Amino acid sequence: MTSGFPGPSNPSARIDTSVAHPARRYNYWLGGKDNFQADRDSGDAWAAQFPTIRVSARENRRFLRRAVTHLARDAGIRQFLDIGTGIPTADNTHQVAQSIAPEARVVYVDNDPIVLAHARALLTSSPEGATAYLDADLRDPQRILDHPDLRRTLDLTRPVGLMLVAILHFVPDDDDPYGVVARLLDALPAGSHLVVSHATGDHLPVPLPPRPAGKSHDGDPNGLVVLRSRDEFTRFFTGLELVAPGVRSVAQWRAEQEPQPRPTAAEVSMYAAVGRKV
Incomplete structure (x- = not known):
């Protein structure tokens, strides 16, 4: 089953190729072709300050695959809400x-x-x-939860895997990211799981200043990339039961079957964890 394709019929009319977008920049780092010169320039500027950014992007994608595999195979999850999806690539x-x-x-x-x-x-x-797709913003969780396409696709009386992979570092504290996550989790039943990866500056020898995330399609700032600490990251899992091995580098979470040696925590500079609602 597939839901009806979402409107508008010509979304390209909303695309501004002159400014960088996080999804297109991430696509560039992954070696994709769905990006423009502004995204490549922005991606290269990031790489100048953090040369292993492409390693980080690839490892983040591998973490998503491992986390979904765990939820589907080991935790019996059959419903997923993936917010901050990004441009489709392998292993969606x-x-x-x-x-x-x-x-x-x-x-x-x-x-x-x-x-x-x-x-x-x-x-x-x-x-x-x-599957269904919603054109909506993480910072408006009620609109997501009330959307008729979500209600047609998911049964919120049954456990859901809430995927917030490499998205919360685009939500500054002024937009209440912890409250947003709590409101989403409040709508999900016991047995649901939260999956998060998040950029951090904890492992960098010289802290990076917050970097502009680019501009949204309407020209408004998307906010800053917030490099949160381990404690700040762990706070997203307040009230949840952390799934072993707990909070780890995105390259190390259940990565025993990945090619060895694994990238270091400093090379990826991202935390990852999965928590279960009890």
């Missing part, structure tokens, strides 16, 4: 989940028009399962 959440449980159902959420323009690639569900 529904592909990983449905390779294990074909009946898995996934709702993707992003507010970048170029992700919307590529959303058809996220709506290629298995016949037994379902």
Whole structure:
């Protein structure tokens, strides 16, 4: 089952190629082709300050695959809410989940028009399962939770895997990221899981200043990339039961089967963890 394709019919009309966007910059770091010169210039500027940024991006994507595999295979999760989806690439959440449980159902959420323009690639569900895409902002959790396409796709009386992978560092403290996560979790039943990866400056020899995240399609600032500490990261899991091995570098969380040696914590500078609502 696949939900109807979301509007507008021409999302490219909202795309401003003259300013960098986080999703397109991430696509560039992953070696994708869905980016523009502004994104490449911005990505290169980041790499000048943090030369292993591409390693970090790849490891973050591998963490997503491992986390979804754990939820689908070991925790029995059959529903996923993936917010901050990004441009489709290999091993999207529904592909990983449905390779294990074909009946898995996934709702993707992003507010970048170029992700919307590529959303058809996220709506290629298995016949037994379902996918949907919402053009919405993490900072408006109630709109996400009340969206009719979410309600048609997910049963919020049953456990959900809430995926917030490499998105919360774009939400400054003024936008109450902890409150946003709490409101999303409050709407989900016991047995649901929270998956988070987040940039940190804890392992850097010289702290980086907050970097502009680019501009949204309407020209408004997207905020700053906030490099939160381990304690600040762990706070997102308040009231949850951390899944072993707890808070780790994104390259180290359940990565025993990944190619060795693993990148160091300093090379990726991202925390990762999974928590279970009890």
